[in-house]
Amino acid sequence: MQTIDRNIHPLSVLSASAGSGKTHQLVLEYLSILLKDAQFKRKYKSLVAMTFTNKAASEMKERILSTLFGLAYEDPTNTKVETMRKELVEQTELSSAELARRSKLALEGILHAYEDFHVSTIDKFNLRLIRSFSRDLDLPADFEVILNEKQVTEDVVDVLMNQLGAPGAEDVSEWMYTYAKANLAEGNSWNFRKQLIEFSGILSQEKNAEKIQQLLQLELTNGNYKRLFEDRNKLVSDFLVDAKRVHDDFFALDLNHNTIAGKSTTVNNFTKLNVENEWPKGASNDVGLFSESFLKLMEDGSKLSIPSSLKQEVIQLNERYLRDLASYNLIELYRKNFFNMALLQHVGKQLKDLMNEEQLIRISEFNKLISKLVRDEEAPYIYERLGVRFEHFLLDEFQDTSRLQWLNLIPLILESLGHNRWNLIVGDAKQSIYRFNNGLAEQFVSLPAIYNPENDVQIAYKSARLASRGMKRVLESNYRSAKEIVEFNNELFKGLAKILPASMAHFYQDLEQKAQRTKNGYIHIESIKQKLTFDERLEKVIGFIEESLGAGFEPGDICILTETNKLGNELAIGLTERKYQVVSQDSLLVSKDAQVQLILSYLRRRASPRKTTETKRFAELYFRMNESFSTADYLSYFEVIQKDGKSIRVFNDTRFLSEHFGGTTSFFTTYESVYDLVQKFMRLMNWQETKEPYLHHFMDVIYGFQLARQTDIHHFLEFFDAQKDKIALQMPDTQSALKIMTIHKSKGLEFPVVIIPNMDFTITMNPQGKYLMEVRDKILYAFPAKSQQIPELDAFAKEENNLILLDKMNLFYVGMTRPELRLYAINDFDKDKFGAMIHEQLEGMNLGMNEEGLLQIGQSETIVKNEESTTNLYVPSDFSQRLWYPDIVFRKVFQEESEVQLDEQRFGNDFHLLMSLCESKLDTELALSNLLREGQIEQKNEAKLRESALAFWQKMEAGDYLNNVEKSLNEQVVLAGENDVKKPDKVLVKANEVLVIDFKTGKINQNHMEQVVAYGKLLEVIFKKPVRCLLYYSALNQLTEL
DSSP states (O other): OOOOOTTTOOEEEEEEOTTSOHHHHHHHHHHHHHHHSTTTTTGGGGEEEEESSHHHHHHHHHHHHHHHHHHHSOOTTOHHHHHHHHHHHHHHOOOHHHHHHHHHHHHHHHHHTGGGOOEEEHHHHHHHHHHHTTTTTTOOTTOEEESOHHHHHHHHHHHHHHHTTOTTOHHHHHHHHHHHHHHHHTTOOSOHHHHHHHHHGGGGOGGGHHHHHHHHHSOOOHHHHHHHHHHHHHHHHHHHHHHHHHHHHHHTSOOOTTTSTTHHHHHHHHHTTOOOSSOOOOOTTSSOSSOHHHHHHHHOTTTSOSOHHHHHHHHHHHHHHHHHHHHHHHHHHHHHHHHHHHHHHHHHHHHHHHHHHHTEEEGGGHHHHHHHHHTTSOHHHHHHHHTSOOOEEEEOSGGGOOHHHHHHHHHHHHHHHHTTOOEEEEEOGGGOOOGGGTOOTHHHHHTTSOOOTTOOHHHHHHHHHHHHHEEEEEEOEESSSOHHHHHHHHHHHHHHGGGSOTTTGGGGTTOOOEEOOOSOOEEEEEEESSOOOHHHHHHHHHHHHHHHHHTTOOGGGEEEEESSHHHHHHHHHHHHHTTOOEEETGGGBGGGBHHHHHHHHHHHHHHOTTOHHHHHHHHHHHHHTSTTOOHHHHHTTEEEEEETTEEEEEEOHHHHHHHHHSSHHHHTOOOSSHHHHHHHHHHHHTOOGGGOHHHHHHHHHHHHHHHHSOOOHHHHHHHHHHHTTTOBOOOOOOSSSEEEEEHHHHTTOOEEEEEESOOOOOOSOOTTOOEEEEETTEEEEEOOOGGGOOHHHHHHHHHHHHHHHHHHHHHHHHHHTOEEEEEEEEEEOOTTSHHHHHHHHHHHTTSOOOTTOEEEEEOOOOOOOOOOOOOOEEEEOOOOOOTTOOOOOEEEEOOOOOHHHHHHHHHHHHHHHHHHTOSSGGGHHHHHHHHHHTTSSOGGGHHHHHHHHHHHHHHHHHTTOSTTEEEEEESOOEEEETTEEEOOSEEEEESSOEEEEEEEOSOOOHHHHHHHHHHHHHHHHHHOSOEEEEEEETTTTEEEEO
């Protein structure tokens, strides 16, 4: 990577392809700025690092803090930190010892004022700006930020639903009825409320902001709707006048219709011009009103003996038809959309009123609010209001930043550059896969200039300033993937980039990478022009898995990446049926757990006791939870009875409840709340919540729901149904289960083995989808079908399809760059689809693909297996789809816990117990003896406990920590808040200070540091004295003061 003079170009822009070490560069930049500054202890307060997601921000914080810790407390075995140390010594020109000293003090500063450690999402940074300027924005001082915008929209929709048919709400009622009928006609869900909520969601999309603003200003009244008919009728009548004249002129000629050129074709084309009050039907070949053969006759003067003036009129009439057809179709489309737009406008206004009344701000409004302030303000004024001056900005994942977000940051960055301060922007246009969230990769491609498609004069001025102070560099190395994979992707995407429209090809200009890994890689791609059945695809995937396992990889090394959740879930089910352990996105959803599903069915029964379908559903779920379940058990409760002279089979619920739940009284028990009811049901089932993670999390959800909302069962079921795809367990990584996820979810991750089971991505617009479009003076929400013959819609469709192609190309790039050592892929494609484009490239690369479409690169080598690692994990298990309920549920699968992990955990518990009984070294032997005699600690830990305890006291004496201790408090409970309890391991109170000590038995972790510092802040308030924070790692015999 080329070097730049940061005095001339303080803005560094890094084009960071997949696996190029961008996180390393971000941390290096952050620490270089922090540690070389004379005010290194508090420099972090003026540093801002921003990224796209909370998860990414958390990971960046973790990386910065752990690197600082590694620099401060040297560990030569940590190669990543040692590499960073060498680079920092070079960049900061500090000695290694001075670097360590500064790192320790800077780390202490951050931990003691963690709220000033500014690593966050752009939205959080914007929230701080908004709070500082609330008065300028006419916002109440105590406004609330709404993260769940859908909930607010639901509230507005519910208000509208209640107005249906009410006096004074005739217009709104008519709009809603029209919208509902249109949805049913299009074959959409009968659930009108759900459809309206999804429809109203476009109000919060940044890309629609200008069009929504125009929509809110339109007069969408019944009078305007009637005028659409008038405009349409006038357009039709004016055209028909001219058409009738051409018709009459032809038939006024004395011609033999059986002998003229074209015969009946000619006559019919003139005949259809004589219509009344309706738009004449055009030819089927999109050439206009007349057939192509008829128009050729008009253009060839020798074949048809009619006046040339009439021929010219026909040609002009056809040209006018094409022009007016677009206007006619636009009026008709707008007329069909009119009430939908009126309804959307009404929802938008109601939403605005609700937000003002409740003093709420939607998170989607942040960027718009900030833009009002920042664009025309100077940075010093902004900083004055913020109360803090930010001197450096580090922006990650810039290709996902929206237009407004970037424009809002520019004044602050320009001010920083004006003082020659370092700033960093990192991104990769090829990994822009969040266009649906308003990400605009063109902005990154334009850097260091500012993307300015409108040629705005003010933006152009700022762009020139920014460009003069910045320089873009390309990270050319790839530290993730083997050489075979890197070089294959270089060649493949170089060819695929040529398929993109010329305006987009430059997204792949920084493609070429150089592999840095020395391990050999392997690629196996099967590319065939024949769509596979699901079973065929599953068999191929299993073959790839078995080949990898046979080569020494662990199941957890293997990740299956899919374009859609649907395929991922189908593969998860198929693999689970074949007895593979799988962790997928869906397998961690609480709603997929068998016990949770039974509880939900129970709640539905309680909500609707007379609903016989739910009665049978509950019984079947209950029986299916039994491993020895058979259909006969369930069917045995069906009895034949006579009703109205007919024999019918009914489910005997009374007998079922009596035999399995002690009768209807215990089953339909009284309750105070949903939480109380579910607890009683779990007691009926003899379930222990604390031993079942899915149940435990589900109960937390119920509890949280009741705190903020009603306790009615119906409301909870509605709430859970709306949120069920988001409520999931957070599980640790495991080496014993295959991973399955969408490519979107895999961004930023890497895996030793990647399987892509389908490369033939969808690259066209969904015909069921709708788009908010501005056409002339109208706002439409429709699908831009070619049959509408409206040039503006055709142009929109062409651009959207180009963008979809780019989106899918980028998605494919992300998927293909995840593997470290092995890549398996299936490309069963249709003609003119994305897979066909890939196949053409594979053939042109001349890499040895055989006639069956099999391409193999590299050697399928065996690797040395890692030591076995075990974790408690939860994997999906499909209840066979018997009877009429094809529901998928999931069961819990426990691995044997590692004996080493259990031993460490038990020793840690014993050590904490021993130290809680010791106030000095002299107490150790007596406390140890008593604990052993009472059986409270394990005999096998005796020697190690004695050794660790004495080592701790020796460290304390050496550090002069034990002098003048007035009081020793062990594991005392401290109330930090209404529901927040802290329990420090040991607190030593002295006359002028307090020491808080926390014992740890595992590895060094930044969370440990944050925890003990939090204790320290709390104790400072309690004792009104300075607090020193200490961490003791017994396994390392390391005592650290923070």
